[in-house]
Amino acid sequence: MAITGGSRLPAGHDFVFPRGALVMGVEPVLKFQSADERAKGLPVEQEKDKENGLLVWSVLVIDQAAERKTDAVVTVKIAAPHQPVPPEAIPGTDVRPVLFEGLTVTPWIDDKGCRPGAAGERHRCRAKLGYSLRATGMKPVVAKSAPKAA
Numbered sequence: 245m246a247i248t249g250g251s252r253l254p255a256g257h258d259f260v261f262p263r264g265a266l267v268m269g270v271e272p273v274l275k276f277q278s279a280d281e282r283a284k285g286l287p288v289e290q291e292k293d294k295e296n297g298l299l300v301w302s303v304l305v306i307d308q309a310a311e312r313k314t315d316a317v318v319t320v321k322i323a324a325p326h327q328p329v330p331p332e333a334i335p336g337t338d339v340r341p342v343l344f345e346g347l348t349v350t351p352w353i354d355d356k357g358c359r360p361g362a363a364g365e366r367h368r369c370r371a372k373l374g375y376s377l378r379a380t381g382m383k384p385v386v387a388k389s390a391p392k393a394a
Contacts, residue, residue, distance in 0.1 A: 331384030346380030
């Protein structure tokens with residue numbers, strides 16, 4: 245298998261979310277519109293997956309293994325013909341535990357913080373490694389029953 249830039253690398257749910265994930269919501273991913281397109285009043289279209297042509301949906305997720313608040317909320321994109329439905333909440337709460345199927349990770353370089361140094365100064369690069377998460381679907385977490393005592 246050749247790994248190229250933009251490759252979606254398979255990763256299991258438990259590898260990405262070792263302590264579980266909670267769904268906060270699902271919404272469509274909209275295509276970028278230039279200022280000219282917005283000025284013309286063109287309708288905003290939903291993004292389609294480049295590999296299969298299906299509509300792309302953004303699932304807002306809380307990663308329960310995150311060590312910092314800023315890392316706790318992540319987005320998982322799902323390509324599907326219709327909006328994916330989150331699992332039911334645990335009764336009496338708003339908590340929706342989820343398992344992602346067909347989860348992949350795509351690494352990318354976030355170089356917004358990378359700036360050339362002024363004359364006589366060395367280059368200062370604050371680039372970071374980022375990643376995008378995609379899944380083929382999501383399903384509810386099924387609680388495992390405790391073993392019966394003999």
